[in-house]
Each structure stands twice: as structure tokens, then as C-alpha cells.
Amino acid sequence: MESSGIHKGSCHCGAVEFTVNLPNGIEGPYRCNCSLCDRRGAIAAPVQMEEFKVTKGEEFLTLYQFNTQVAKHYFCAQCGIYTHHQRRSNPSQFSYNVACLEGINSQDIECVGFIDGVNHAMDQ
Numbered sequence: 334m335e336s337s338g339i340h341k342g343s344c345h346c347g348a349v350e351f352t353v354n355l356p357n358g359i360e361g362p363y364r365c366n367c368s369l370c371d372r373r374g375a376i377a378a379p380v381q382m383e384e385f386k387v388t389k390g391e392e393f394l395t396l397y398q399f400n401t402q403v404a405k406h407y408f409c410a411q412c413g414i415y416t417h418h419q420r421r422s423n424p425s426q427f428s429y430n431v432a433c434l435e436g437i438n439s440q441d442i443e444c445v446g447f448i449d450g451v452n453h454a455m456d457q
């Protein structure tokens with residue numbers, strides 16, 4: 334693990350690049366079963382907003398919102414890959430797509446968390 338904690342990530346086509354500051358490595362990776370995540374199939378992990386920065390291709394990012402319109406889901410308009418989203422349960426956090434990180438093999442990620450997005454606390 335780099336001592337600086339800064340990890341680079343990108344979408345598939347490379348139009349969008351981002352950095353995420355992970356001084357302790359990937360923390361709290363999770364899957365969610367909401368109607369979007371279930372289809373998307375990605376493992377996400379949360380960070381405080383200020384630790385995540387889009388460094389290239391912000392103009393390629395497309396915003397998708399549904400249901401309560403609180404969460405903001407971003408994906409690359411060119412290759413369709415989900416990069417990150419602003420979280421509904423904690424809008425001061427982003428979650429990023431763990432598989433977008435350079436040098437990370439998502440099969441090696443031990444998915445510690447599961448969010449029951451079907452029965453989201455904010456829908457009760």
C-alpha cells in the first residue's frame with residue numbers, strides 16, 4: 334500500500350480518471366441489493382467526499398437519479414462504467430467503484446458489507 338494513500342482509478346475507456354485518498358486501504362467494501370446496484374453488480378466502498386476527486390473527464394460523467402432522487406449515481410457516458418455515487422444514507426460521503434482502482438482485482442476484495450437497499454431505512 335502506498336504510504337501517501339492516494340489511489341488512482343478510471344472508467345473502462347479512460348475518459349474519466351479519479352483519485353481517492355485511502356490511508357488505510359479500501360475500507361468497508363459492500364454490495365447492495367437495491368434495484369440499481371443489483372443490476373450494476375459492482376462492489377462499492379465509502380469515503381468522505383473530500384477524499385474523492387475527479388481528475389479528468391468530468392464532462393463525460395453522466396448523472397443518474399431515481400426513486401427519492403437523493404443519491405447521485407455517476408457513470409461514464411462513453412463506456413457506461415459506474416465510477417462513484419453520492420450516498421443516500423450519508424450525503425457527505427461518496428462511494429466509489431472498487432474495481433475501477435488501478436491494480437485492484439475485485440475478486441480479491443473481501444466484501445465485508447451488505448446494504449439492504451430493497452428495504453432502505455429511508456423508505457420506511
Ligand SMILES: [Zn+2]
Binds near residue numbers: 345347409410412
Ligand atoms: Zn469511460
